[in-house]
Amino acid sequence: MRHPPSVKIVDVGPRDGLQNEKSPVPAAVKIGLVHRLQDAGVKNIEVTSYVSPKWVPQMADNHEVMSGIARQGGVVYSVLTPNLQGFEAALRDRPGEIVVFGSASEAFSRKNINCSIAESIERFAPVVEAARAAGIHVRGAMSCTVGCPYEGEVAPERVGYLAGLMKGIGVQHVGVADTIGVGTPVKVQRAIEATLAHYGIDDVSGHFHDTYGQALANTLAALELGVWQFDASVAGLGGCPYAKGATGNVATEDVVYMLHGMGIDTGIDLDRLVDAGAYISDYLGRKPNSRAATALLNKRAG
Numbered sequence: 098m099r100h101p102p103s104v105k106i107v108d109v110g111p112r113d114g115l116q117n118e119k120s121p122v123p124a125a126v127k128i129g130l131v132h133r134l135q136d137a138g139v140k141n142i143e144v145t146s147y148v149s150p151k152w153v154p155q156m157a158d159n160h161e162v163m164s165g166i167a168r169q170g171g172v173v174y175s176v177l178t179p180n181l182q183g184f185e186a187a188l189r190d191r192p193g194e195i196v197v198f199g200s201a202s203e204a205f206s207r208k209n210i211n212c213s214i215a216e217s218i219e220r221f222a223p224v225v226e227a228a229r230a231a232g233i234h235v236r237g238a239m240s241c242t243v244g245c246p247y248e249g250e251v252a253p254e255r256v257g258y259l260a261g262l263m264k265g266i267g268v269q270h271v272g273v274a275d276t277i278g279v280g281t282p283v284k285v286q287r288a289i290e291a292t293l294a295h296y297g298i299d300d301v302s303g304h305f306h307d308t309y310g311q312a313l314a315n316t317l318a319a320l321e322l323g324v325w326q327f328d329a330s331v332a333g334l335g336g337c338p339y340a341k342g343a344t345g346n347v348a349t350e351d352v353v354y355m356l357h358g359m360g361i362d363t364g365i366d367l368d369r370l371v372d373a374g375a376y377i378s379d380y381l382g383r384k385p386n387s388r389a390a391t392a393l394l395n396k397r398a399g
């Protein structure tokens with residue numbers, strides 16, 4: 098099995114990781130986290146989202162956070178938005194990449210919180226046209242394409258269907274997302290294969306939550322199909338506001354530890370990444386949800 102020589106990691110901790118926190122996290126702390134991530138060599142950071150503050154109050158400070166970052170050359174600061182209203186607000190904050198999202202399962206519509214595939218595509222299709230006209234790269238998050246809270250397993254045909262729709266409206270890159278962290282390696286591989294019918298390997302990434310402890314195995318399974326881009330969340334921050342009990346993304350520290358152990362370059366300094374995870378975990382008053390970070394912190398403490 099040949100693995101890619103290097104892997105691109107998008108740290109989604111400041112957005113996906115913190116969006117679910119019950120108590121407000123001050124913008125200054127979020128900015129501090131972004132600074133620590135970039136100091137650790139993370140070149141892709143999903144900073145915030147431009148969504149309804151009624152549904153996701155934690156991201157209401159998007160402008161303050163984006164305008165407070167001391168930007169480093171070579172770092173892409175991405176933001177998530179579901180509609181033109183959010184895109185127009187995001188544009189003034191000069192994001193490097195826009196992430197749009199849609200549900201493969203229509204599950205969210207049943208809770209009347211998100212929407213059906215058709216509704217979500219209708220909502221974010223204008224964002225794609227506008228972002229591309231502005232020269233901004235567009236990534237599509239294909240939520241719930243591995244497992245879904247209401248339907249369980251998602252058939253690969255439905256994943257392929259969603260990927261085809263994304264392609265049809267001009268989304269340049271898609272993330273196969275196990276939003277609730279129920280996936281196992283073979284299911285992940287099937288979802289990725291279905292996506293690869295529409296997108297080349299350079300335009301597909303993996304986004305795995307760790308609810309059942311499978312996220313690292315799922316990352317490896319995707320890597321074995323040639324996927325070389327992954328979302329991960331420092332200190333394993335996060336959960337899903339609409340999926341009760343779902344935990345955070347795979348911890349960036351764990352992914353980096355695994356990849357470096359396999360001789361795969363990430364450009365990330367693991368020790369400094371552990372510092373970034375410890376910084377936000379200290380603020381939140383809990384331990385990092387990362388086995389590698391815990392081991393390294395214990396080692397430091399002697």
Ligand SMILES: CC(C)(COP(=O)([O-])OP(=O)([O-])OC[C@H]1O[C@@H](n2cnc3c(N)ncnc32)[C@H](O)[C@@H]1OP(=O)([O-])[O-])[C@@H](O)C(=O)NCCC(=O)NCCSC(=O)C[C@@](C)(O)CC(=O)[O-]
Pocket residue numbers: 113146147148149150151152153177178179180182183184198210211238239240241274275276277304337338
């Ligand atoms: C889904 C919609 C857009 C439907 O938005 P809607 O169709 O306008 O209807 P609504 O009733 O849900 O919301 C209406 C209110 O939201 C406002 N609104 C509407 N859009 C925006 C916006 N962009 N920015 C600011 N405000 C907005 C709108 O102006 C209105 O305000 P009001 O008149 O009541 O005062 C809205 O409910 C919403 O933004 N919900 C939050 C969705 C969200 O953030 N979900 C979590 C992110 S997805 C995720 O985490 C999964 C992912 C990507 O990580 C992948 C994975 O893990 O698998």
